[in-house]
Amino acid sequence: MNKKYSIKDIAKLSGVSVATVSRVINDNGRFSEETRKKVQKVIRDTDYHTNFSAKNLRMNKSFSVGILVPDISNYFFANVVQKIEKILFKQGYSTIICNTARDEKKELAYLKMLESKGIDGLIVISGAKAFDISKLKTPQKIPFVCIDREPKDKQNTVFISSDHYQGAVEATNSLFEAGCKFPIIASHSRTSSSSSYRLRGFKDALAKNNITYNKSKNHIVLDSDNITKKLNQFLELEPQIDGIFAINDSIAINVLSALLKIGKSVPKDIKIIGFDNDPQDIHSYPTLSSIKQDTDKIAQVTVDNLINLINHTGITGESITIPVSLIQRESSK
Missing domain, CATH: 3.40.50.2300 (Response regulator)
Incomplete structure (x- = not known):
């Protein structure tokens, strides 16, 4: 049976501290590019995987984000969702993509499901009515960002839209x-x-x-x-x-x-x-x-703002407008 390596093993094999290995894994904090490469090589060689269950309990995070989209077959929506997912994945977050088919009952069902899974944040894309997160049991616990959908309570979120x-x-x-x-x-x-x-x-x-x-x-x-x-x-x-x-x-x-x-x-x-x-x-x-529409910028600005809200460093009540161009x-x- 293959040996299961711990973060202490990775630190010892890399010749650095456990704290440094943690910083490299989470891409957070100070370390040199040489240290990054050394630690990442050891991780690849040992096929080390972070114990996410323990990490989640320790940090009180699920490292997951829900995305509500009205029509995943729509090119613009699909393109934005794909780019958001890619950026979130690089930052250690998994995504749960929910296609609501513009159905209010389905949207509410998805919201309750996402709440039960303990998501760290929520991204809401488009929709006919203003988004109201107050329907959930603990709405104040879920940071959220709206794209092209006016939030009912703008003071508790960030609204992002093309011009x-x-x-x-x-x-x-x-x-x-x-x-x-x-x-x-x-x-x-x-x-x-x-x-x-x-x-x-x-x-x-x-x-x-x-x-x-x-x-x-x-x-x-x-x-x-x-x-x-x-x-x-x-x-x-x-x-x-x-x-x-x-x-x-x-x-x-x-x-x-x-x-x-x-x-x-x-x-x-x-x-x-x-x-x-x-x-x-x-x-x-x-x-x-x-x-x-600048989908690259929409995706990046959305993720940046959501991560800041999750980490309690973001500013709510903002509306951000992304420029468009004529083709x-x-x-x-």
């Missing part, structure tokens, strides 16, 4: 700059803080270009059914439309496909731009212009 408003302004302005005179916005029927900011940005961009927003003339709601029929009927009523800002890339791709089916040329007849910069955008025909492709030129 959805500015992204919508830039997207709409790019249509005007490309020669559009009558742009509209295409959205789904679901509400969220991010979609409301995008709608507001669109309205303000219209106003700055001397157009008064009219819901019946400047806004089309497109859910999954009969998109081509609905869009065609809308264009028959409003034939002057020459630009479309889609509230996300999923809608934009569906609109692009529908326009081609009804005989509209993109971008000659109607220009279109989306939001999220999905990988599919470069494979559409024509390629889709979009607003890019011009064929569909809006």
Whole structure:
């Protein structure tokens, strides 16, 4: 049977103190790069594994973080979750990813499950309603961070969001700059803080270009059914439309496909731009212009703030806005 090595064995074989080995394992405190490499080599050679159960009891931590996501099939959500998981793993935390499918009962069930598992922190991504952690038995014990979802009590968390408003302004302005005179916005029927900011940005961009927003003339709601029929009927009523800002890339791709089916040329007849910069955008025909969210920064800022809250060094009540960027492709030129 292979020998089970203790942290004392690792310290002795490395020629350093137990405290130094602990600092290297937890990547916390002072030690030289040479010491790090020496200790890590001994750990690899001995196949040493930290006794997490003992460590958890000693530190009163589970080293786990829960992530609530409304739709894991959505590219933006999946991309952010993947990057958050990668950063957390490097810092010694495991993640429990819960796909709520935008179901309030399912979300509450997941929250109670995560609470029972003693998670150290929680990340909440998007959602129609303000997030309310007070539904749990001991809400004050779980530090949490919200991404693109307004918390009910902002004083006890950190709210992180892309600049959805500015992204919508830039997207709409790019249509005007490309020669559009009558742009509209295409959205789904679901509400969220991010979609409301995008709608507001669109309205303000219209106003700055001397157009008064009219819901019946400047806004089309497109859910999954009969998109081509609905869009065609809308264009028959409003034939002057020459630009479309889609509230996300999923809608934009569906609109692009529908326009081609009804005989509209993109971008000659109607220009279109989306939001999220999905990988599919470069494979559409024509390629889709979009607003890019900085998922690397969103993930890093989220983890940094959550870890600080877990370690009682963070500041709550903050709202952090991450800049976005305009990606011009064929569909809006």
